[in-house]
Amino acid sequence: MRKIVSLGVLFALVLVAAASLPAAYPDRPVKLIVPWAAGGDTDNIFRPFAPGLQKALGATVVIANVGGASGTVGAREAKNSPPDGYTLYAVHDYIHSTYYTGVSDVKYSDFEPVCLLSSTPSVLTASPKTKWTSWQELLADAKARPGQISVGATLGSTSHFFPALIEKAAGIKFKYVSYEGLAPRMNAILGGHIDLTDSNLTQKGKVDAGQLRFLAIATEKRSPEIPSVPTLKELGLNVVFSVERGLMVPKGTAGDVIAKLDAACAQASKEPAFAESMKKQGTEVRYLDRKAYAEYQKKLDDLNRELAKDLGLLKR
Amino acid sequence: MVELLGAGILNVLQAKYLLSLVIGTLAGVVGGALPGVTITMTIILILPFTFGLDPLQGLAAMTGVYVGGSAGGLITACLIGIPGTPSTIATTFDGFPMAQKGQPGRAVWLGVWASFWGGLLGGVFLIAATGPLAAFALQFGPWEFFSLFVFALAMVAGLTGTSLVKGLISGAIGLMATIIGADPIMGVPRLTLGSEFLQGGFQFLPILIGIFAFAQIMTDIEKMSGGGPARDVARQAPSLSVSHLKIIAEVLGRPFLLLWSTFIGILIGVLPAIGGSAANIMAYDQAKKFSRHPERFGTGTPEGIIASESSNNANVGGSLVTIMAFGIPGDAVTAVMLGAMIIHGIQPGPLFISQEPRLAYGIFAAYLLAHPIMVLLIGAGARLFMRIVTVPKPVLIPVVLVFCVVGAYALNNTIENVYVLLLFGVVGYAMVKFAFPLAPLILGVVLGDQIEVNLVRAIMTDANPWLFLTRPISGTLIALSVVSVVLAIWQHYRAQARMAEAAEPDVDF
Structure with missing residues (x-):
């Protein structure tokens, strides 16, 4: 009996030692923070995306719905997570708008862009x-x-x-x-x-x-899915609006980890099951790599600042 | 609806769902049979194992725990006179005397078959009522939700404890716990002391685990002395074989009792926040009042067992209705199920059945199938469960504690949730010591954000505060809240006049 116990202890020690060795990323589950309730549209996009990401990354991806305060609670949690690539953040344009309207103190530049994923017209x-x-x-x-x-x-x-x-x-x-x-x-x-x-x-x-x-x-042309619904432009209102969703990680995440995530994102965005699910949701799959997404984020940020100013909502 | 239900049953009969349902039911029966381990605790222990499963697998397992737990408690209640869970307290009143009179098999099986029929009737209600109630729930605007939550708090504060004031304080502590963190509308940090972790507020499940598992286990440890009484009775190993047809006839031969107890169980289940622990005692009380021989109650009469056991299983059906139609947990067990649904990306509420029919009917089917599974499991293993009951607490309690901590950690993979668990374990323990009821606290935590959000929404939609009283549904609910508080005060005075009896501190609302 004593022998078994000591063998067990030894085995446990070996396990601990093995776990403390620097292993290749990712060697444990990755958390994906969705800053809204389950069953919302951001959740509906990232949930079908997660299995593909999981496959491409070779690690379990766990979705954590951290809702509240216009998505700010989740944004803060993501920002304060260790920049080790084990916390991903499902973001959309609200990161810019809530910052400029003074709802949130988290800015897009608190994160490193990984990839743009989708575009959903309003x-x-x-x-x-x-x-x-x-x-x-x-x-x-x-x-x-x-x-x-x-x-x-x-x-x-x-x-x-x-x-x-x-x-x-x-x-x-x-x-x-x-x-x-x-x-x-x-x-x-x-x-x-x-x-x-x-x-x-x-x-x-x-x-x-x-x-x-x-x-x-709010598209340029009528959508083939709902051809009877007019565009705002036809109605004489110059409003074109869509919500762009992507992945980011906390600032300071190592470049090779981001590159790995981006590659996994690129692969997962091509999954037929994901494409099918996005088609049903009237969402365009729109992959941009981390560099293009970074530029696009900057453009979006300026645009949202302008919008907030135009609408009289600018608080910063 | 019938086709959907048929499809649901066929779906759940697939091995991968059936297996998790059977395992869940088994865990429920065992957890229910262990004195000191409540259904809430069992479901908390099961929760982390469902994270990796598909949603219906996880929910089938939880439904199984819920049904199995509501029945499992009766084994210990009848055979050793200790309720396995608080929802079987009334079963001990007649089940144990009957067993002592040399009919342990009859006592247990009366309870099992009463659970079975009560549960199935509850299931009929669940399937028939959820759809219409969900349509009704759509009528609920922010005013109605606000008033509904106020009603729930008023009711639970008045009903669960020995003192209305203590109940209200407990509810207030729960509400205050939800103030901490970013406010739900504009994200302004409140009482965070500059801590990044507190900005996210306390999560519900660690609080629940702390309050219901830790605090209760701590008091159990205090009460512990030696092996406890369970060992001695179990050694006698009573024979449980009976004629099932005769027992079923005995249960079904009292249709009025069965229907009325089931009705009470369903009603209490549907009302938010009061659960099986109230249902079984209320049904027992009613059965006694309506009986032609009230003096036989407490001496081993079958009516007492049937009333208690049919009501606590019917209560499960009622609670599931509330969570599926309104998205509001009916009790602590469904509160954990709500947490599990959200982890799996499902938002229960008025649109749940129409948007997720496969899942909704899967839950219905799991609920119905859990009942025959429960009967089979108890039939096959009642003797074995008696052995499990004799597992010494010094072995059992550490295992349960470890699972609690793992569950809190696994929720978000953050250690802070474990600290929250510890904090509320201590709070809960102190409250138990000072005879504060725990149920209002949990309800306060569950509803705090919702009360606030709906109040703000109501005012944003229309600045007129009288709408809370003039909108018919909202006004009725506010009136009912006032009535339930007044009733509670009246009852406390009456009870004081009669010299209060020693109260049962265990609450599994």
Whole structure:
């Protein structure tokens, strides 16, 4: 018995020793922080992406939904994680907008870009409890009742910017109510507790079932998935808006680790299952490598600063 | 709906789901049978093992634990007179006397079959009511949710403890724990003392594990003396063989009792935050009131066992309705299940059934199938479970503690959650010592952010505060909250007048 115990102890010591040797990255599970609730649209994009990333990386990828405060809680957690490549951060344009609107103190430059993954155009969506069937009806109503039409939005984030751009272009005024993420916004709009929201093609099923109404899409040309929905441009509003999602890691992560992650990202973005799932969600798979993504991030940041300034939301 | 349910059952009958369901049910029965290990604790121990599974596998395992645990407690309750879980307290009242009279088999199997039928009736309700209730839940705007949460807190503070004031303080501690961290609307850090970790706030599961596992185990350690009474009774190894047809006839031969107890169980399950521990006692009380021979209760009458056991399994069905239709946990067990769903990327709520029909009907199917599995497992292993009950606590408790810590760590792979677990373990222990109920605290933690967010939303949507009272559903819920507090005060006065009896400190709400 004693022999077995001492053998066991020895074995354990060997294991500990082996674990403390510098091993090739990655040698343990990688955490992917999604700064929104499960079942939201960011979650819906990164969840089908995770299996491909896992395969390409050769390590388990665990999604952690760290929601709250317009995605700021998750951003802070990601920023404060050790820069060892074991914490990834699923980001979208909100990182720029929440910074400039003063909601968040985390900036995109607190991270190193890994890759851009997808682009999802915004669709202006109305509750079935409202009487508008078209943009024109909404516009007339909004002019008659300024500041009365309620919009569910993640404050300071993209779902706030999109309706704010429409407000500005059309010269109308909405009232904003905080609903973090698409999933709770959908509950509220189906129940008629808010009138309008920013959504996307993931909600097409509900529109077909008569539970929601798409009023206009913020693309250059009409989408082949919903050809009957006009673009805002056609309606005379110069608003083109989409949400770009990518991966970042905390600043200070080693270059070779980022390169490895980027390569895995490139491979995973080509997975047919991922492409299929993105098609269903009306999202374009748009891979950019870490260098191109870094430049693009800078461009997006300037753009969001401009937007915040134009909309009178700039706090920095 | 029938086709969906059929498809769900076929789906769950696949080996990979059936296996996790059977393992979950087995774990539930064993955990339930171990005195001092509650269903909540068992499900916490199972949770980390489900992280790597697919969502339905994980949820099937948890549903199995829930159903198995609600029944497993009765074995110990009947055979050694110690409730395996707080939801079998009332089973001891008649189950143990019956066993002492030389009918241990009859006592156990009456309980098992009552659990079976009560659970299945609860399942019928679950399947029939979740859809319509989910549609109803869509009507809930921020006002209604706010009032619903206030109602839940008022009710649990009034019902679970011996003192309303202590219940309210406990709820307030829970609410205050959610203030720490970034505020849920604009992300302003509150009471973080500059700590990066506190900016994220306390996570719910480490608190739950601390309060329900650590604090309870600590008090168990205090009570421990030698091998405990379990050993001696188990050595007698009573024979449990009975005629099952006769027992089933005995259970089904009392349709009114069975239906009424089931109804109480379902009702208590649906109401947020009060769970099996209240259901079984309330059903027992009702059965006694309606009985033509109330004097027989407590001496080993079958009615007492049937009432208690059918209600606590029906309660499981009711709790699952609340979580699936509203996305609100009905009790601590479903709160853990909610955490598990979110880890698997599922947001339960009004849209859950329509968006995830495969998963929703998979859970229904797992719930229904868990009942025959539970009966088979107990049939095959009741004697064996008696052996497990005799595992000495000095062996059992360290294992449970280690699993608690692993569970807290595995949640996010951060050590800070283990510190949170320890902190709340100490808080919970102190509260148990000073006879504060724990259930309101947990409910406060679960609902804190939601109460705040919905209050802010309501005011952002319309600045008129009277809407909380003038909107019909919201107003009704506020009125019910007032009623439940007044009722609690009245009951406490009445109880004081009657000289309060010693209260049962274990709560598994």
